Amino acid sequence: MKFSLFDYNNERSPLKISYEEHGVVQKLGLHLYHIFSNLPADQSIVLVCIGTDRSTGDSLGPLVGRNLRHISSFPNVMLFGTLDHPVHAMNLEQTFNEIKQKFFDPFIIAIDACLGQVSSVGYIQVGSGPLKPGAGVKKDLPAIGDIHITGIVNVGGFMEYFVLQNTRLNLVMRMSEVIADSIHTAIHLRSTRTPDISPLR
Template sequence: MPLDNKIYFSINTDKINASYMLSCKLTDLLLQHDIYNKNLVIFCIGTDRSTGDCLGPLVGYKLSKLSLSKNITILGTLNNPVHAKNLDENIIYIKESIQNPFVLAIDASLGKSENIGNINLLLGPVYPGAGVNKKLQPIGDISITGIVNTSGFMEYIVLQNTRLSVVMKMAEVITTSIYTSLKQIYNYKVAID
């Protein structure tokens, strides 16, 4: 993760109220960005071929099974992942097909061992592939990253050997947080209209 991204909020998945706290902060951030007048794109980055890199597709898969507002687009699921080879075409799709998009990007990341299990809500984009030294196009008005394992040495092997339980727990917290946040935002809008 680049140094210019500001962490707006960070919480470990082991905290009892992690989903609730993350949803509160996400709601605040979406409302600050006037989400009612934009089309939300939930951009879930990663691949189902690597345990450590499947966080985004798992979140996309779980969210796609839920009932969400019609102006929300989910890109990146287990069946149709967004990864290094199709990232640019998905970004072009957003620019050409979605009016006034607001992108919430979700991706796995690597970090210090003491931070494994942390979910970070960031002001700004994610930099896909940064953990494995790939230079890909940044994406996201705001971002959620989950630290799935340690960085610094043989990152591809580290991602392949990441515990699925860590990734699944993060995916559940992130999915629940996003769903709770969006339900609150859009139910509130219906109530005041």
């Protein structure tokens, strides 16, 4: 299915917003909801939270997954990647193959940490198209996602492994909560479009 992130408005660049911005959950959640509203009501949404708890900075994805561990209570929503069962470099391809086998034409949202400029640390980005995990640390992993959500957890450009290991846990946890709450908000709004779908209790 062909899909444009910007079908619903005239913006020509991805959303980029600080996790500390006032009303960030509502703004990010509404942005995601507008994306979801372009999908068929019965199309599966698959969340793939990428990362590992062996590295503080790289734990953003699994923390988002942990915060969304009950999201599959919504119809046509599936989650891969939590603290208990992370999706990382060693099993990403296997996970992607499993998704392709289990779901017909799913809408995949890839969620991961990334590194960026000093001025961008703490920002959350929503972009159209697949995510290329591991690119910042020179890993060759399969691209995944119809859209992607990334959290800029630290500064990139040098000693990336060391930087990820020395990222503040508080920052990663707070960003993961914002991302998870925003996704939950968007999926809840999507679920109320049809009267026979009940929101998560």
